[in-house]
Amino acid sequence: MNYERPELLDQLAATHVLGLLRGRARVRFEHLCATRPRLLAARLSWEDRFLPLALALMPVAPSADHWPAIRRRINLAGALPSDSAARRRGFSARRWWSVAAAASVIATALLVGKLTVWSAPEWRPVAVLAQTSATPLWRVERTADSRRLVIHTVGPVQIAAARSYELWALPAGGAAPVSLGLLPVHGDIERALSAEQRSWLQKATQVAVSVEPSGGSPTGLPTGPVIIVTSIATASS
């Protein structure tokens, strides 16, 4: 093949990125990229162009022993200086976190007290949660500063034994979903969001509902079927 003809080169790179070059052709392409900058550039462009098809897939949490297994394989059993530094940071971060958590409980208590005594917060729509073309099940609202979330059960919610519905913020760009807590089966619930949840919710473009073991996902990411994905209402709506 004449690798200097731009349209052939581009077609070859795209075919490789799709995974359609076979056997020796595939190996040869990889080698050629090392010495032909234009071929490499064409390949990188196609990898970038097709990336949205990879990012559109719902993230799946690896099993709990996935990272430890990688760690064993790269043979980093606690010996590297950078690792022990990381562990020290982790320790102090945990202590700092427990202090911050205690402080935030107090702050939240004060805030809730204030809100209930002095003013009812102004609620803004987040999303109406419904399975495709079915009756809405929940209506989700937040305060203007996203510090608090209220969830109204508006439809008949059926749930299997030992299961819970969990609400997730889906950040734009394919980052992992962030839990916004469990959904009620009936009635309304109101909850304070952590600083982290608040910041993810503000950056999110969609929310999702998954079916989880009773009490919520054990992994911090959706583990059961996702039954609803819907866009978040924009500030103006």
Place this chain on the structure above:
Amino acid sequence: MLDQSELEGLLRQCAGGDAAALQALHRRVAPQLLAVLLRLLRSRAQAEDALQDAFIRIWQEAGRFDQSRGRAMAWMVSIARNRAIDLLRAARPMLMLEEAELADAEQLRVAGPADRAEFSRTQSALWRCLEALGAQQRQCLVLAYQYGLTQQRIAASIAQPLGSVKSWVRRGLESLRRCIES
């Protein structure tokens, strides 16, 4: 948001031998890479193994990642996909796709009702341009990229001649490039 500069920073730290950076990277991108691998390999155990291999490779090659030549996430997705395609092509008999999956690929329903396609649909030129293709061209490209099917497998799956599949892929790619660049 998958912040490219954050991912690039973590890759630089990995290149310097910082295992905590690799762990941070694992937390940030492993779930998305696992989704890609599961779609390709269709086995949880194989996909998790391939993901391990991909992270070893990311660790070993982090120093060679050149941000001026591509985006960090595209680079890592490509490492994971290449690993999966190596496994798929290693003479393992491949499962046939189901009708619903073939239809999803044709109509760009990326992950069924649970998809996250809204972002891609509104934000990316790829989506707009895939939607502008003929249904068969689109189906062939999605079956190859997401499901890792060879052209022979695509032909068998959609019961069309191999020659037609090859020409849909070729013309689909040409149209796609023109559309994305326009």
